[in-house]
Structures are given as C-alpha cells and as structure tokens.
Amino acid sequence: MASRAGKETSAPAGQRVVHPLEPIFDGKSRVLVLGTMPSPKSREVRFYYGNPQNRFWRVMAALWGEPVPASNDDRRDLCLRHHVALWDVLASCTIAGASDASIRDPVPNDVGRILSAAPIVRVFCTGGTATRLYQRLIEPACGVPCTGLPSTSPANARMRLDDLVVAYESLRRAADGE
Template sequence: MQNRISSFSPLIDDQSEILILGSIPGVKSLEKQQYYAHPQNKFWKIIFELLYEEFTENYTERLKILKKHHIALWDVIDTCERKGSLDSEIKNEETNQIAELLEEHPNVKAIFCNGGKSYKSLQKLLGKNYRLPIYQLPSTSPLHTVSFEKKYEEWKVILEFLGEEV
C-alpha cells in the first residue's frame, strides 16, 4: 500500500497577480512542510534571479518575496497516493479547487504550471479554453535534467504578467 499524501494550503492574497501551480509536494517538501524544499530543486533560485532579489534559505523570507511580487503558489493535486517523489508514481489523485480559488482572487491574470504533470492535471480540471492563460513551464525538479539556463529563460514569461523588467 502506498502512502496517501496531501498538498499544502494555497499561498495567495488579494494582491496576487499570477498563480504558480506544482503537482504535489515531494518527500523533502512534505518533511519540511515547505514548498520546493528539496535543495536541488531550482524553483527558489529561478524566482529570486527573475525578481532581482537576494537569495535566502529562510523560508519565511522566501514567502515574503513572493507576496511582495504578487506571486501565489499552490498545487493542482490535493491528495494522492505516491511512493517517493516522482510525478509518474502518482495514483488515485484528487484535485484542489483551483477554479474556486481563482474566483475568490480575481486579480490573478495568468497561471503557470511547474512541469508537465501539473499542466496536464490542470487542463483536465479547467479545460483547454479556460478564461485565463495557462503556461506550461519546465519543471524545476532536479529530476528534470534541462539546464538551469534553459529553465530560467522559459520561466521569464512570468515577468510579462508582473510588470517586471525582463
């Protein structure tokens, strides 16, 4: 029997302009109860470089930077069974209430999926012609072996929705 795991609460407020969605937290993130906690995951490095912010390991400070730049975080999957951290091992998934979250936060202008699993799951949930643009970005996971530079270049698209300099 595989473990049933659950995602975290959404990090969002009334000022949020974009929503970044993962699939569901990996083992290290679940242990630490932090989004993107695996030290090899490039999420925080990419975000801090894009926003010209000084990198920090402090999770509370990381969340403050997201809030300052109007970035919300959540996962498409609410609960599932999974052995390890691989998205390919996800079974019996139940999705989060993404549409309802977006109705409650009308300032969100675009959705960015961190990797293919979150994108495919979100398309199933919201449909292909959802009212907001939905982008699939390369996964920041260390298991996705595309170079940091390539990931960083593709992640720059979020800046178009934040009014930040590219």
C-alpha cells in the same frame, strides 16, 4: 498483473498523500503557479519546493535579481512582493516518493478559492504532469487555461538554471503586469 515470464508484477508502490500546505496568495496576486504535489522533503520542511536540489527558488530569485530566499518566510515574502500565488494542482493522490510518474487516483485542489480572491491574470504549471493534470482536472471547471513551464526538479537535469530562468520569463512579465 502477470509478466511474460509468468511472475507477478505490480504498479509502483505508493502512499496516499493529502496536501498538507496552505496556498500562498493575497489580494494582489496576479499569477498562480501550480506544482503537482509537495515532495516528501517539501512536506518535511512544510513549504513548497523544499528539496535543496530543486531550482525553483533560484529561478524565482533570478527573475527579479534578488538573493535566493533562505527561509520559508523569505520565500513567502518573495512570492507576495512579486504578486505570485503558489499552490499545487492536487489536493490528494497516491504517489511513490516524489515521482510524478507514479501518481494514481488524483483529486484536484479547488483553485477557484484563489481565482475568486485575487486578480489572477495567468496560471502557470511547473512540469508536464502538473500541466496535464491541470488541463484534465481543473481547467474544465474553472475555464482558465494554464501555461506549462519546465520542471525545476533535479530530475529535469537536461535544463540548466539559465535556461529555466529564460523559460520562466513569461511568469515574471505577467506578475509585473507587463
């Protein structure tokens, strides 16, 4: 597109990314937590919320008064022990790095796969983009509304860890059957 100065500008560069991770869930999962799309660091370490600056695993550990899980196996175990299913809203999209704001051409994951296999009572989305994409692309098909939670990304620096833990308390209550 042309700018006012007549110079050519374009949308943010991005690459087509196909979601590489399997969902985490079992037949006892009560809540489904959905991010948007694994970041480059998460794809590199082959697990959700893999950027060490992301506070997701610190929040999850704090909710249940546990140590922060150190390995992917520990993270998977924490989720399953506490009846948390984990996946992402998107199966594929064009994205620049980890910038949710750059997402183009989103294709949703089939969350029906989890909803039909586990007794999910609540769906939570981490961050505004995940929430909006879920509401637009998935909720009309599955009929299950989601609760939006604040992003645990380092880009959401305005929220302190303690504030995130308070915001995620509804996830813990639903997972624990309260």
